[in-house]
Amino acid sequence: MFNLAISLAGTSIALIFTDRFPGWTFKGLFSCIFGINFSIQLFWDILIYPNFVTPLRYVPCVPGTVSQLHILMDSPRGQLPLKWMRTIPNNGLIRFRDIFRHSHLIATNHQALLDIMSTNTYDFEKPWKAREFLARIIGFGLILSEGNAHRVQRKALTPAFNIKNIRSLYTLMWEKTNILIDELEKEVKENPMEGTNTNSSVGKVEMSVWASRLTLDIIGPVAMGRDFQSLTHKENKVADSFLRILEPTKEKLIFLAVNFIFPQWFASRLPWKLNRVVNEETGYLRSVCHEIVQEKRRALQSQKADTSELDADILGTIMLRGEFSDDELVDQMLTFLAAGHETTASALTWACYLLCQYPDVQNRLRQEIHDTIPSSNSPITWTQLEAMPLLNGVCQEVLRLYPTVPNTVREAVRDTVVAGVSVPRGTMITLSPYAINRSPHFWGDTGAEFIPERWIDTDEKGNKTVNHNGGAPTNFAQITFLHGQRSCIGKDFARAELRCAVAGVVGRFMMEMQDPNQEIHIAGAVTTKPRDGMHLKMTAVDGW
Structure with missing residues (x-):
């Protein structure tokens, strides 16, 4: 409505000029109307609306101008929002303005997070430019779907991730963890530390790739x-493709920024090597997923596989429902392959790092593992792993301090309300798991510290037991997996996987940094990884 008023006002002013200067041509008149309308609109957008009209004008504001690029290029990503949460008094929202004076919001408290992630979830969507770029890598699966499409996909996929199914997977997870342990032992022997012999049980390992x-x-x-067997086959195209796409480099972060700022029709055509890398590697991954979908489809149509066989994995389960086309199935598989392994891989890498920084915690955790599981070859149960207080405390702290996705952005697709504030359509809102998970509002002065004991209670008999809130006043104090309808569907799977991996690695190896003075930088374009890898000195533990 206001844009129409501006247009009418500009046109009226231009017509007044034409009365005064009757010799003007149509082209001159058009240029005059356009120039006046543009000037009025610019005056309104930059001076009047952001300072005197927007309902966001009373939200506490960061001094100066801050662009989304500042947030994206922050190192570590999430550090700026955390700084603002610590220093700017607010009631759930902090505002920052870009160079065009547009207001952006950051959610900071329970009510704001509840409104965005639960109460008014579908009032917010990922910005289209970000979705379009990410879809090149992971397809338009569950993570990138919005609105009713997301509701339908979530409903179809949720049964595959119920807790009963996840707990039945502990055997597979433990089996793969034991393969990892064996391969790490070979790596240790092949790469002994300086001053040790080739048969030494002390060696070098780069943990993030493993x-x-x-x-x-x-x-x-x-x-x-499909078992990709990447642990036992170092030349593995699927693993290498993900590595080439997600390996943390400064160039990839800049590439991400360019793709978030410019439309895909432009960004994808830039003569940039990374465009070719993304196209080649995602093309290969998509072809693998398509091949597997076709194999399943043929088995289903020929009835060579019975229902229980097809229902043994997520792809088979959703194919039996008949709600997805083959292209949609490929997108879902790309999503699960990328998100399903990258979350826990990142968490395991940071777990090893933190345990190197806190050797006392590492030693106590190893003792708890040995007291519960006689050896790595012993079968394990979900009750064992889920009931180990220190193991769960360590895993929870890792996920809290090093969320795989440190920041994510939502755009209000309609006028809505957050923490009692009217939020106009088109407003960008940043959710920062890195900042929220460390926020003193939720975690006090120790929010940035690694304290596994915050996740451990003591019962009336003096026994240590697991707690699931870390002493925080709300579940929204940790948003590594988000919450509500858009929460990560595989969060329980990721936690189970991390428990198995940490139990196996810590049970078998003592870990130190190869270079105790190395400064580890949190990097990564889409997910968080150590910039130059995680180079550990690992010593095999006898008798387990």
């Missing part, structure tokens, strides 16, 4: 019934 291969070999059978 973590990624472990989780890929777990999600493959779970998602699509």
